[in-house]
Amino acid sequence: MIRVGIVGGTGYTGVELLRLLAAHPGAEVVAITSRGEVGRRVDDLFPNLRGSCDLVFTEPAAAALAACDVVFFATPHNVAMHSVPALLDAGARVIDLSADFRLRDAGIWSRWYGETHACPERLAEAVYGLPEFHREAIAGARLVACPGCYPTAIQLAFAPLLAGDLVDRDQLIASAASGVSGAGRQAKLDNILTEASDNFKAYGAAGHRHQPEIEQSLGDLAGGPVGVTFVPHLLPMIRGIHATCFARLKTPGLDLQPVFEDYYADEPFVDVLPAGQHPQTRTVRGANRCQLAVAVPQGRETAVVMATEDNLVKGASGQAIQCMNIMLGLPETNGLAHPGLLP
Amino acid sequence: MIRVGIVGGTGYTGVELLRLLAAHPGAEVVAITSRGEVGRRVDDLFPNLRGSCDLVFTEPAAAALAACDVVFFATPHNVAMHSVPALLDAGARVIDLSADFRLRDAGIWSRWYGETHACPERLAEAVYGLPEFHREAIAGARLVACPGCYPTAIQLAFAPLLAGDLVDRDQLIASAASGVSGAGRQAKLDNILTEASDNFKAYGAAGHRHQPEIEQSLGDLAGGPVGVTFVPHLLPMIRGIHATCFARLKTPGLDLQPVFEDYYADEPFVDVLPAGQHPQTRTVRGANRCQLAVAVPQGRETAVVMATEDNLVKGASGQAIQCMNIMLGLPETNGLAHPGLLP
Amino acid sequence: MIRVGIVGGTGYTGVELLRLLAAHPGAEVVAITSRGEVGRRVDDLFPNLRGSCDLVFTEPAAAALAACDVVFFATPHNVAMHSVPALLDAGARVIDLSADFRLRDAGIWSRWYGETHACPERLAEAVYGLPEFHREAIAGARLVACPGCYPTAIQLAFAPLLAGDLVDRDQLIASAASGVSGAGRQAKLDNILTEASDNFKAYGAAGHRHQPEIEQSLGDLAGGPVGVTFVPHLLPMIRGIHATCFARLKTPGLDLQPVFEDYYADEPFVDVLPAGQHPQTRTVRGANRCQLAVAVPQGRETAVVMATEDNLVKGASGQAIQCMNIMLGLPETNGLAHPGLLP
Amino acid sequence: MIRVGIVGGTGYTGVELLRLLAAHPGAEVVAITSRGEVGRRVDDLFPNLRGSCDLVFTEPAAAALAACDVVFFATPHNVAMHSVPALLDAGARVIDLSADFRLRDAGIWSRWYGETHACPERLAEAVYGLPEFHREAIAGARLVACPGCYPTAIQLAFAPLLAGDLVDRDQLIASAASGVSGAGRQAKLDNILTEASDNFKAYGAAGHRHQPEIEQSLGDLAGGPVGVTFVPHLLPMIRGIHATCFARLKTPGLDLQPVFEDYYADEPFVDVLPAGQHPQTRTVRGANRCQLAVAVPQGRETAVVMATEDNLVKGASGQAIQCMNIMLGLPETNGLAHPGLLP
Structure with a gap:
């Protein structure tokens, strides 16, 4: 053990x-x-x-x-x-x-x-602990820096578009939302139920700490600097992150479903939903899983990628255990294969 | 009476x-x-x-x-x-x-x-019942078509940018979210508490009925066709709409706070928050009010406008009464001046 | 003014x-x-x-x-x-x-x-500020002590039974629940959304500060000491108190509907629902109103009275204004007649 | 397998x-x-x-x-x-x-x-599938009738009191509350988020189907008829049942903590909390566990027992699997030992 x-x-x-x-x-x-x-x-x-x-x-x-x-x-x-x-x-x-x-x-x-x-x-x-990007480096690492909860979802959403050079990389927009557990177990007035429940708001719109991390890592993937506008929001619920990501396609109307399915075909914890479905935070509650869907509204030039995860699992502790499994040579899915808690 | x-x-x-x-x-x-x-x-x-x-x-x-x-x-x-x-x-x-x-x-x-x-x-x-755009026409109308709940927030968010010709009008992005009351008082499985609570998801990402309405009306304002990508989301709460709107500035880093304050200076029901604040759905709960804030993250080229309203008030019944007041020559704020219910 | x-x-x-x-x-x-x-x-x-x-x-x-x-x-x-x-x-x-x-x-x-x-x-x-019990004394008071939120609902529930000497007065049981706003606008860990949402618990089961207040006031009404077991609970929501009150009838199966309707016939802010309905906290949200219903399960010897109120209105600020109106000779319903916010 | x-x-x-x-x-x-x-x-x-x-x-x-x-x-x-x-x-x-x-x-x-x-x-x-009462009969059964969700919590709460003949058995009161999942996955208007969220109400106060089941089973345990007043309530949340149970002690002020700890000492899925703690529904979310606490307010004659469970696990599917394990000779905790999902 x-x-x-x-x-x-x-x-x-x-x-x-x-x-x-x-x-x-x-x-x-x-x-x-x-x-x-x-x-x-x-x-x-x-x-x-x-x-x-x-x-x-x-x-x-x-x-x-x-x-x-x-x-x-x-x-x-x-x-x-x-x-x-x-x-x-x-x-x-x-x-x-x-x-x-x-x-x-x-x-x-x-x-x-x-x-x-x-x-x-x-x-x-330090090796950046996003196994889908850096599995081999993690295997040899002594120090792994796990990604933030927002960056995990947002990077998994943009990766297939950037890896395939399919979008303008200086106009990436991520509108994301998190359950309150992302703010930690702290007695802050903003997070008491009477303030945070039955409410929705953006925060840090002028600049949030996860933004430079996203730009650094996606820049590595894209092979050059990327420009990301990132606006986080606070959801009136406990767990879950949803990222809605927008990028400008080089080829308007491109069918992105196979692009995403191929890119993540071998990933145990990234799940591209069938075309037409929308990911929900509740279907990954408690599970080490990111669910993704992609759409191109009206067949125009804007790609919309939606990604969900449990911020405490694939966005934090689950991903950390996934890294541990890789570092120590265990099967990557050990202890992480259980389904989410639904409803 | x-x-x-x-x-x-x-x-x-x-x-x-x-x-x-x-x-x-x-x-x-x-x-x-x-x-x-x-x-x-x-x-x-x-x-x-x-x-x-x-x-x-x-x-x-x-x-x-x-x-x-x-x-x-x-x-x-x-x-x-x-x-x-x-x-x-x-x-x-x-x-x-x-x-x-x-x-x-x-x-x-x-x-x-x-x-x-x-x-x-x-x-x-029919006159489009958005008083901030069409007050005079509403005063003379016999048939008023009240805007949808999403379109009200999104149009009020983009209007100062388009009226001032400050942004690329073919790259407007609106990521918006609504409480479940927007779906009406209907027994649909998707809306029961066990499915909709403690959850967040996009829907209609490939195309939603409010999109053509937004493009028609903002096109009128801009004096030419606009391109809007609109993705709605379902919030685990009863009332409230939040729109997070993105547009590409012609002048990067432009200070938009005075633009918004000037544009809505005389509007009784549109409230531009002080710089740095973020609007919340809960502060307009039950009130006929749209609260707005604007940011330009990292002083770059993307403007972010956040707008909140109560979908059943400024997004529906309150706005309809506002139109009634105008049509019948009553003070526009009659019956609509009460504060929101907080907490 | x-x-x-x-x-x-x-x-x-x-x-x-x-x-x-x-x-x-x-x-x-x-x-x-x-x-x-x-x-x-x-x-x-x-x-x-x-x-x-x-x-x-x-x-x-x-x-x-x-x-x-x-x-x-x-x-x-x-x-x-x-x-x-x-x-x-x-x-x-x-x-x-x-x-x-x-x-x-x-x-x-x-x-x-x-x-x-x-x-x-x-x-x-000090005059105890429950107008339904002490209207005349409030009218002449210089110092009014408004009741706690729980005591308001619980006393209004038991009053018709005690005033009519219909129940054993030493075996009163009140199982009540409050939204989190009852705990005030304070940054306490127990009240952050991640701890209080999607949860239900009793607190203070061994003894809560509102218990002696209830016994003092109901004792006055009953004309002798009463015994109350009071257990409060914390609801995963913002506003609202629901009290479920049990008492042992002297006459099993007694029809209590007319008892309650008669007792509160002239009260503007106490509303006895038609037989068979159950009060809900949401129908009094934001309103200065207590809604009541009564049942005798299986026609046996236990009376069940259910009472709802908005803890911040009839349970606090609304009741305080009701007292102000009475003290200053204004119509008692001034500023308090608006309906609740539903949904 | x-x-x-x-x-x-x-x-x-x-x-x-x-x-x-x-x-x-x-x-x-x-x-x-x-x-x-x-x-x-x-x-x-x-x-x-x-x-x-x-x-x-x-x-x-x-x-x-x-x-x-x-x-x-x-x-x-x-x-x-x-x-x-x-x-x-x-x-x-x-x-x-x-x-x-x-x-x-x-x-x-x-x-x-x-x-x-x-x-x-x-x-x-049919054998009644409450292993804590009928473990041996379940082991030999071909047909097990699993208890309702409310009856599981309520019976586990009252059992030590009745088995020890410590209370008046004709005056049992159970005020219980359930998350909306107890109503099933059905499109009913009462259960849509806009009706059931941010709300609390009793239902079936005049008589609920789980009442005769509770009286039958507790009567078996007590060795004679019991009288139960049972009022269920609907909580604005997904999972969880909380029962607050009241009974009249034959010996006022009796210390019930050791009574409960002894009674459930060997039960893997019934957990008596340390004295002074209150059970919460969230600490058993997703787990096959009933958590109990007991108090005697002001040391008087009324015992208060609080019980929580996840209505879908110990109140339904988990308990059913527990019965399966017993029927088929597997270790009783197989597949059921995981902790609850918190927060």
Whole structure:
């Protein structure tokens, strides 16, 4: 059994890692840390885990973590970058779910996250944890930087269009929406039910931290700079991301269905729906799956790609486990093949 | 007091007309019809009206309706067009909340609504009921065709950009979302709570009936054809429309805040938010108001306009009453000035 | 016009007072205070009020408040009791929406609210602001203590049974549920959408602060001590309280419909539904109304009374305005007659 | 592998059986029937099953079903009773999730379900599928009648009190609430999001079909007739049942925590929470688990028991699989041990 450590287990990506790993046939969580909850049983904080998890939160002690085969950082940004170098030096493998190692350029990172990067010299070593783009590199990586929840859906939506050079790459538009769990398990006024329920709004329209990550990664795929306008919205629900992506076709009216089906034919966790269907967030709830559909309204020049995922699974903890499976040579679908919870 | 008749009062636009008119100082509902509920008290169907409404549903008899000063059609499409001509001939004023008289071209109407238009010869007589565009024509109209809920928000979002010739008019993109009440009070499987709650999806991505209406009306405003890509989505909530509209600026980085503030400076029901704020559907819940904000992400070439409204008020029944006020020479804000219900 | 002051206007009962008073024909808000938001426009905090409210939050200065005809305290408990005595001495009328003056016994108050009462000598002067029980006393009061949201619904449900001596008064059971707005506009983890949505739970089952208030007031009505078991629950929605109340009939199978209809025949804001209907929270959303229904399952010995109200209206701000109307000699329904927002 | 057939697979208990059995190590669904969807792929109707289920809906042919080791009826009431006798005669084991075989007395069944029972002579043969009460009988059964969703929670709540003879058994009160999925996958107006969302109401207060089932089964446990007042409510959410149960203690103030912990000490799927906690529906979402807590408010004479379950899992499909495991000699927790989905 693979020995897993989790740093920062009191957030939603932490409890989701625990839920998913509880059903994983080849991995076992042996340590989970939280500065604020040291000594408390995990299932006292998360009663859904009663009967599934006997762990107690501990201090994030380096020695215990270094003894793990792999350590997940389920922390806010600006935490992992302070601890990861030492862990790597001690021989551990690290999968960071936060933003600390996603951007190659420490200057861009600082501009968007408002702080100096603590270990810019380790950025080059991080592999971007989107298996559909970087499966081989992940297999050999010691440090994986998992993509943000929005970027996962948006990149999977645009990839077939950019890889095939089918669209103007400087006019990509992504209008995406997330359930409130994307904001984490935090007591913020904006997220209380009375403010966030029965409501829909955009936020960060003038610029959101996930934008440079999307442009960096899609630029790699396209082989040159891309221009992405990204507007996120807050959905009155718990889980799920939906991205509606627009691009200008070089060939108006092109039939994109086979393009998408071919591109993702061998991917276990990317599911191109039959022509005419629309993906829904609820059909991937709890599942490590991105469902996609594509349309060209009125047969004109604008391609519309719709992508859904569970932001806590394929957008975070599930994808992180997918990376773990790849890094450690396990079957990629281990612990991740269950269907979504519907209704 | 203005005598009001309502045809088809068992849907959500019907009950919303009753709620709003109950607080209108100069109008009184004297007849409300429903083929399916003849003889039933209105407040038996809608207990929120107990104490406010003593009416009983009647047959849609022409004589009673013709005796009204104004008749609202709160019916599905393909109903009004069969009854309106006779009512107009009898001297009544008609405000149609359905799609029957929105498109000038009966052929286009038939293509999108799947049936032959029953009175194409009356289409020219209908005035499009968007007061912000056609206030004077509405004042003199005998037949007003109220805009669809999506088109109201989307047109108010794009209007300042097109009127000022600030954007490429063939690349307009509207990604919009509606609460489930937009689908009406109908027992459809897709709309039951277990299917529509905790979910988000696009629908009609390949083409939606509101698209030609938007292109017709914005084309009038722009003085030439426009190209609109419109993708609607279904929100897991009851009321509210949010439109996120994208257009390519002729002058990258242009400051659009004064453009919008100037354009709507005198409009009582269009509210441009201070720079940096984002409109929310909940702040216009129950109110006859469209709130707008505009951003130019990263100061580049794409303008993002966000617009919210209550689909049943500014997107339907409230706007219809606004048109009534204008048609009958009442102060335009009568019965419509109350704030939204928050939280 | 009556000059109204509001202390503590940043919570939900505050914004609801503003919404309701904006449509009140005989009252005007002239001062609204908030220690935390001094100098900020009210409609910046609550954009639903844009166009309806030009006020700015001020310090809670005694002089300005004393100049008002009536001052509402929309504060948490333990605030009003420190300021109210001076205001009363200055000649103001006060309507307190908090718990500070609801209990006659300062010792019981301290036991449930965990602090010493600041002015026990003023408790006797407070009139309990449930107009259906104490209309005349309210008319002559200078200090009104509005009931809690749960107690309003529960007392209106039990009153006809106790007044008629129809049930065992020591075995009253109230299983009630509230939307999250009952917990106020506060950033608490338990109330964020991801925790409170798609969920239902009881809380305070071992004892809740509203229990002694219910027993005190129903005891007055019954003419002797009553025993109430009260269990509140948290509903995954914004507004609304539903109380399901059980009592043991002295006469099994008694027809309670006429009992309830007679008891509330003259009440403008208590609405007994026709036999067989069930009240819903949504039909009173935004309205100052309590809807009631009664059943005797299988014609046995247990009476079931169901009561709904909007916790922010009949359960708080609407009832407070109802009390204001009575205190100041206005028609009791002024500003409160509008129907609920449905759907 | 156990060969499983499912009759009536287009409802929510059907898709939930498929989701759960997809992860079951010892069972395989080989046939799924639906008169209305013959020939359609199951994962076309339920896209959450794409990749997990290759089945196609078939006619409910007796031969194919009789070849299964066990057949689940996931049908509305009044279906199974017409087909089950022949299947039993053919040697199949049947687990009926509907109400057809729950009541021993065909007359009572007819009174509540409005139709004559089709096979009253087989009622005696059915074992009531609540493993916590009837584990041994289920092990030997050929026909199991799974309890209703409400009765499961309510019976598990009252059982320790009745088994210990701790309460008056003629004054049991159960105020329970269910998510909308309890009403099935049906296009009914009452269940569309605009009617059922942001709302709470009781229904069937004068008498609900689950009441006689509860009285029959609790009467067996208590060793004599019990009197239950049962009022169900509709929650504005998808999954989950919460029962709040009241009973009059023979010994006021009795400490019930050890009573409940002892009673359920060996049950894998009934979880008594630590004293002072309240069960939530969300912590059992998707899990085959009932969580319980007990309180005695103010140490008086009324016991309050709170019970939560997922109505589609422990309240239906999960419990049915639990019965299957017992009937077929598999470990009882097979396929059912996963944690709930939180948040």
